[in-house]
Amino acid sequence: MHCQFCHHEQTRVLDSRLIDNGMGIRRRRECLNCHRRFSTIERSQLMVVKRDGVPEEFDREKVIRGVRRACQGREVSESQLKKLAQKVEERLREKGTPRIDSNDIGLAILEPLRELDEVGYLRFASVYKSFTSADDFAREIASLRREISAEEPPAG
Incomplete structure (x- = not known):
């Protein structure tokens, strides 16, 4: 790490x-030459490989914008969107690889969005999964209902 004051090449943490x-x-840090102190911030980069093969840095705001669009007109707060985006980023980082496919972002969004808002989930899934007919919606709704009934405890 170069000193930001004298540009000496050696510093100590x-x-x-x-x-x-x-x-x-x-x-x-402290420079071993001029002995001035400064702070650095290090972040791990998470790169997204887009469909066309071009990599770009992961942007949590893009996740928020996409989910906000899917939840337009729904009772979903900005803080809920931010929490969802954080969950998505954490899931992607758990994979332990610095490069992920853009498709993986959509997959990581689906489950927390389903838990947040079912209508928003269906809207997002319709674009992400390229629905082409009402039958696609019907299949997704049936799948959603099966998941919900499997999660509910038996009455008794």
Whole structure:
């Protein structure tokens, strides 16, 4: 790490702390030449490989925008959208690879969106899964109903 003041190539780390729920590290450093101190923030990059093969850095805001569009007119708050986007990013990072396919983002969105808002889920799924007919919606609704009934405890 180069010193930001004198550009000397050697610094030493005085302190390291996790930030942003473990998504980054803040390091306090000291230059071995001029002895001035400064902080750095290190973040792991999560790269998304788009359908055309072009990589770009993961953007949580894009997830929020897509889900917001699917939930337009629904009772979904901005904080709920942010929490969903955080869950999606955490799921993607759990894969342990710095590069993910854009398709994996859609898959990671589906389950938390279904839990958040079923109508938003159906809207998102219709685009993500390229529904072409009402039958596609009917199949997805039937699948959703089966999942819901399997999750409900038996009456008794």
